[in-house]
Amino acid sequence: ALADLGLVSEREPFRRLFNQGQILGEDGERMSKSRGNVQDPDELVQRFGADTVRLFLMFMKPWEADAPWSATGIGGVDRFLKRVWTVVLDPHGQEGSEGDDQERAAGSAPEAGGRELLRLAHRTLRDVSELYEDYRFNALIAKLMELTNGLMRARGTGASGSAEWHESIRLTLLMLAPLAPHIAEELWSRRLAEADEEWRSVHLETWPAWDPALVAEDTIELPVQVNGKLRDRVTLPMGISEADIEQAVMAREKVRANLEGKEVVRFIHVAGRLVNVVVR
Structure with a gap:
């Protein structure tokens, strides 16, 4: 930025400048002791844990935006991390967990098979990788929540415990680690211990690559027009x-x-975009 402004002669050793936003007081003003609107996070950290508070701060707003402080919604982030804990440590659904009934009852989506679960994980990895590069933490956390909900739906089914399940769990923890470092490290360590693998930190792992074959769409939805409508x-x-x-x-x-009572003059398919049936 300084080089672009002509204030220094050499380029700064950074790829880009990203100005993060501020968390303001509940009154919408900048926090200061004189205003008496400073928020102490220690109480929330003691109640929910550092990872939950950290994740909530990244989820509550776009990272570059200013926003007034509000603890509304931190319970949802807490439940999300509890679901992550559940799918990693209890894949077969042997222990009840908070939100189990709601997750299964809400299953408007069908239970995912192992292959579909792995596809979901790789599509999430593709999206999350791009969102990390753009510092869009709130959007990528939403993607991880969707993946965890998919794991919850598959928990206790034939997919849980499969090779695809374990790979999906591995990818979930790797994606979560920069956001919730403590819980990710703990679950990663327990996962290695259960598999009798040598311990290594999740934070020293290589960032995974998604499989193009798994992220490719199987179907396409086309709008169908008749005479352009x-x-x-x-x-x-x-x-x-x-x-x-x-x-x-x-x-x-x-x-x-x-088409009733009309003559089809032409059938137009614009590949990947639409179908238009021309009649007279």
């Missing part, structure tokens, strides 16, 4: 032929209803 959406396998796309679209009930 959206009438339906269709989900199709990747790599499907043009003939099969046309057959699948023309079989849709909503599409057929809009």
Whole structure:
């Protein structure tokens, strides 16, 4: 930044300048003793632990933004870390844990098989790696929460304890380590001990790489238009032929209803973007 402004002649030994935001007092003003709005984090640290408070501060706002202090939401971060603890140490669901019933009842998403779980982990790794580079900590924590929810849904099923499960757990802890260093180290150590592996710190591990084959999408959703007006959406396998796309679209009930009594003049497929059926 100083070199860009012409204030120094040499480039600074840093890749970029990132100005982090401030946590303000509850009144929205900068914290100061004279204003009497200074927040002491020690009480929250004693109640929830340092990792929970650290994670909450990174989750409560974009890192570059200013925001007034509020402890609202720290309970959700605490529950997230408890779920991480649960999936690592009790993959088969032998011990009840806080939130188990809600997680399973909320299972609007189906239970993930081992392969799907690994795909979720690698997609999360891809997204989290990019978000770390951009210092978008709140967004990447949300991604880790989604992954942990997927692990909770798979806990106690045939996927738990599989090779794909253990790899997903390994990736979860590696992604979590920079954010929650203490709990990640503890769970990593217990994981190594259970596998009878030589101890090594999670913080000295190489950052993992995602598998392009696992992050690739299996399906694609296409909006279906009739004479340029959206009438339906269709989900199709990747790599499907043009003939099969046309057959699948023309079989849709909503599409057929809009074609009744009309002549199809042209079927247009803009690859990966949309389908438009031109009629008269």
